[in-house]
Amino acid sequence: MxxxxxxxxxxxxxxxxxxxxxxxxxxxxxxxxxxxxxxxxxxxxxxxxxxxxxxxxxxxxxxxxxxxxxxxxxxxxxxxxxxxxxxxxxxxxxxxxxxxxLRGTADNFAAGVVIQTRQPIRIGDLVEVAGCRGFVKEVNGRAVILLSPDGRTVHIPNGETLSNPIVNFTAGGVLRGEAEVRTARAFPTDRLLSLLCEAARGVPAVADRPEPEAFLRSAAPDRCTVLLRYWYRWDMELEAGSQVVSAVAAVLERDGLPAVVVTPPPRQPLTPPAAL
Structure with a gap:
């Protein structure tokens, strides 16, 4: 059946x-x-x-x-x-x-995927992240590795990199530098500002665009303070500052005008000094 x-x-x-x-x-x-x-x-x-x-x-x-x-x-x-x-x-x-x-590992891994796909930073960029400044040496699944200007290696977790502002000094190509010039007010102001810009334009490390510019910050009968701004390639910060100081000092000495040139400009005191 x-x-x-x-x-x-x-x-x-x-x-x-x-x-x-x-x-x-x-x-x-x-x-x-x-x-x-x-x-x-x-x-x-x-x-x-x-x-x-x-x-x-x-x-x-x-x-x-x-x-x-x-x-x-x-x-x-x-x-x-x-x-x-x-x-x-x-x-x-x-x-x-x-x-x-795996919470920490997963967060860093996911952040690493975002960093390497969107590429806000790349190998060789000069960046500042979480208060650390240096050249990007490596970006892996766990951390961004920076080489600081003084030779230290800094490992910043990917999650912390994305949660903090990322300052990329390389992306724009050029950076702005400043120098402060303190001199006796023996020259007409317009003539002094023109001399400073002319000196900065002749520096090899200074970029052609944007052009250097100078501003009068303070003036008194016997002295004045001028702020000189110039632009340089991102990897020539020290060279540009040194050359600008030398060029400005040489121009002012040639014209017989004693001066003090400082870069970067010193910070202004928060309160005026007490009267003696």
Whole structure:
């Protein structure tokens, strides 16, 4: 005696219909396709990041693929009427524990992805981040590594880099420098300002554009103070300042005008000195 299983009778006795099975199969196929695409996309994105080992990139890409696969399978089972709430609860608990354990690492990794994709800073840039100034030596999955002008290596976590203002001195190409000139008021003011600008324009380290400019800051019968502004290439700060001081001092000495030239200008006192 043979027993035959009628597929239609089987589904007629259950809440699962042929339509549900077809939808579940389509979702499984879509899940398989998304699993492959997600792994390839994650691998391609991680391949653009430097400072991350190949093993870490491979593990991360697999984790992304497995997450997509788990969600797709769970959705297909839900269509077939399988209770997946316990499985979802366990997965959420595991994800929460993992997020708490790897919170700092994950934050820095995500921030590193943003830094290396948007590129607010690049290797070789002169930047200032979180009060630290230096040349960008490396940007990896954990930190931005700066080489300070005095030779120190500074590691700034990626999360802290993004949460603080980033000052990029290299992006504009040129930076502004200032020098203060204190001299006796033996020259007409216009003539003095013109001489200072002319001296700055003749300095090799000073950029042609924007042009140097001078402003009278204070004047008295026997002395005056002038602020000289000039622009220089970002990697020639010390050279430009030294050459400007030498050129201005030479021009004023040539014209017989004793002066004191200081760069950068000293900070003004917050309160006037007490009378003697």
């Amino acid at each position: 043979r027993s035959a299983i009628d597929l239609g009778n089987l589904f007629s006795q259950s809440s699962v219909t042929v339509g549900h099975v077809i939808v579940a199969l389509l979702m499984a196929a879509a899940t398989w396709l998304l699993w492959r695409l997600s792994r390839k996309g994650a691998t391609r994105l991680l391949g653009r990041l430097s400072g991350i080992s190949e093993q870490a990139k491979s593990v991360t890409a697999r984790a992304v693929g497995y997450a997509v696969l788990l969600v797709g399978i769970a959705s297909a089972l839900a269509v077939l009427g399988v209770t997946i709430q316990p499985l979802v609860a366990v997965c959420l608990i595991l994800l929460a524990v993992l997020a708490l354990v």
